[in-house]
Amino acid sequence: MKLLKAGICLLAMMLISGCWGQINFDQLTVVSAIGLDPAKDGMVRVTLQLSNPTLPVAAGGGSQQRRPYVNYDAIGVTIQEAVERIQHQAKKSLFFPQTKVVLINEQFARRGLDDTLDYFWRETNQNLNSWVLVSRLPARQVLDKAMELEPVPSEEWRKYLQGDWKRPLQVDVQMYQFLPRLNQIGYQAVSPGIGPFNASGKTDIMEIGDTAVFKNDRMVGWLSGEESQIVNWLTGVSRRGSFHTDFAKEESVSYSLNSIRVKVTPLIRGDRLAMKVRIKGEAEVLTATLPLHFGTEQAMLRDTLNKQVKLAVEDTIDKLFVNYASDVIGFGEALHRSMPSEWKKRKSNWDKELRQVDAEISVSFRIRRTGLLQ
Secondary structure, rough: OOOHHHHHHHHHHOOOOOOOOOOOOHHHHEEEEEEEEEHHHHEEEEEEEEEOOOOOOOOOOOOOOOOOOOOOOEEOOOOOHHHHHHHHHHHHHHEEEOOEEEEHHHHHHHHHOOOHHHHHHHHHOOOOOEEEEEEOOOHHHHHHHOOOOOOOHHHHHHHHOOOOHHHOOOOEHHHHHHHHHHOOOOOOOOOEEEEOOOOOOOOOEEEEEEEEEEEEOOOEEEEOHHHHHHHHOOOOOOOOOEEEEHHHHHOEEEEEEEEEEEEEEEEOOOOOEEEEEEEEEEEEEEEEEOOHHHHHHHHHHHHHHHHHHHHHHHHHHHHHHHOOOOOOOOOOHHHHHHHHHHHHHHHHHHHHHHOOOOOEEEEEEEEEEEEOOO
């Protein structure tokens, strides 16, 4: 009988639930965004945007209102040190697996990221699916002042970057893609930029546009929307786009481009590297500011479009390879796949090799529909 009672007591103790060895949800706060800014003496200022869950509806039908998020910031020698200081401020455990955006200030990116972003490799709770943005303004300012339709701005940015409907004029990159390319010779990193919609910087409405270009772990410059679109074509990220061709007397024709197919082939011409790029696709006329007779002028429209797209591609490659010495289209990786021995011979001096690459571009768009002419 005593053994039976003891067994029942032991079973009851096993069934009793408890959380003495766990963290309660009340002790957690979700980090929705991380901002990184430069600080004095080579230190880093970290801003964390913490979600502030909505309070339950109060008795009598009323509701208690409070901000949907709160921002904390601290300075440290490393990101880890700054995060620990923020945790003391917030008085809660920080939950990173749902982080949506990592916002990097432009000046901080130009300083070099390799040593700093090592934190994201080592911290096991980080969300490597979070999206990376480079901010023209201080990251802390953007996280404090940004106004978006979503209650938490970082959620709006995540939905935009993740959506298929975003314009092909923008690149996108997640942390798991971004980090390895900071140390990769033959395929270097890019990131979409974010800044005020109004060029004066007086508005709190943010625009995601342009592309930050990296050489190794340092940002070296920007690409425009049109140049970013071409990078998306060359890397196979996008098969659509838009383009407008200029004519005399400030007249132009705008096109929607679809079914774009690009083939990039590394070649050896003597002792020099060449890059053969073939672009094909379909075009639809959207608007025109000059009178058109499509039946008789189709060849002229096609030739003008192909010529101006070719010039735009040449200018973009020249800007990347000559001005920035940055291989963000993965040409080195393509050379490695097709001619491993050539890559092994040239990769140690890849900056010089890039500047001397001869780009052989051919463009062939077929105009299928005239669309709406204005």
